[in-house]
Amino acid sequence: MAYKCLQKYCPELALIECNCPNNPRFCHSHYIDHSVSSKCYSRSVDKEYAIDLMRINETKNAIIKLRDDSINLAEKMILMINNCLKNNLKFIKNKIKASSVWIYQTNSESLESINNWISNQKLIKRDQDQLNRGILKLFDLNNIICKEEYEIKIEKLEVENKKLNEKLEETTQNVKILQNELKITRNIYQEKEVDIEHLKKVQDDKLTGALNKIIFLEEERKKDEEKYRKIIFESEKECKIALENYEKLLKQSGYSENKIYRLDDGLKKSSVIRPEKRKY
Numbered sequence: 001m002a003y004k005c006l007q008k009y010c011p012e013l014a015l016i017e018c019n020c021p022n023n024p025r026f027c028h029s030h031y032i033d034h035s036v037s038s039k040c041y042s043r044s045v046d047k048e049y050a051i052d053l054m055r056i057n058e059t060k061n062a063i064i065k066l067r068d069d070s071i072n073l074a075e076k077m078i079l080m081i082n083n084c085l086k087n088n089l090k091f092i093k094n095k096i097k098a099s100s101v102w103i104y105q106t107n108s109e110s111l112e113s114i115n116n117w118i119s120n121q122k123l124i125k126r127d128q129d130q131l132n133r134g135i136l137k138l139f140d141l142n143n144i145i146c147k148e149e150y151e152i153k154i155e156k157l158e159v160e161n162k163k164l165n166e167k168l169e170e171t172t173q174n175v176k177i178l179q180n181e182l183k184i185t186r187n188i189y190q191e192k193e194v195d196i197e198h199l200k201k202v203q204d205d206k207l208t209g210a211l212n213k214i215i216f217l218e219e220e221r222k223k224d225e226e227k228y229r230k231i232i233f234e235s236e237k238e239c240k241i242a243l244e245n246y247e248k249l250l251k252q253s254g255y256s257e258n259k260i261y262r263l264d265d266g267l268k269k270s271s272v273i274r275p276e277k278r279k280y
């Protein structure tokens, strides 16, 4: 209490404040006791007290206004419910009357339709929660509905949070599984890459070997070609000499020059050349 005397159990208003630590307040008589030992300075807080009294009165008046508003609102609602009840009672009275006179009046409402109407009402079973909540929303000064709604929201958020945590846990597990699979695939890929490199090297070596062999064979072929060209050349030379010798011999032996078989033609023809007989 702002105006409570520092002296324990003192019921008097403390309207004197001294300059001791924390500025304690005392009633008049206890301040005299206190000042004897403390030798402190004091001041009156009458003005603050008067202002605070005014503020208290304003707050009290606001509370009273709220009380009056609450009562007025309740009276309106009571009046509305009362009117509704009056109408219901009037309606029920008419139904009782209709069922009573039914036996005398042929065009009156049938008992069956009255009974159907009654069974369809189910007044007690009607949902009162919504109305209760509506009334609380309208009248409640203690924020019960707000607190309830807040608690419901908190509960929902906790459930959602739990679900999200479960989902997060599941996703984390899936990520771990995928990371392991990725690691295994990467290892397999690296192994395959080594195999491919090895195969490539083997193929390159084979290709190089084949190329070297082709070069070697080509060189051998060129050597052979040169060798056989020389042999042919020598053979042709020998043939030419032999042919010249042969022609000489023919001339000496008296054979017609026209009949002389050319050695190179003879190679093309299959006929046998016979020497022409000498005429006597």
Ligand SMILES: [Zn+2]
Pocket: 018, 019, 020, 034, 035, 038, 040, 041
């Ligand atoms: Zn003091």
Ligand SMILES: [Zn+2]
Pocket: 005, 006, 007, 010, 011, 012, 026, 027, 028, 029, 030, 031
């Ligand atoms: Zn006192």
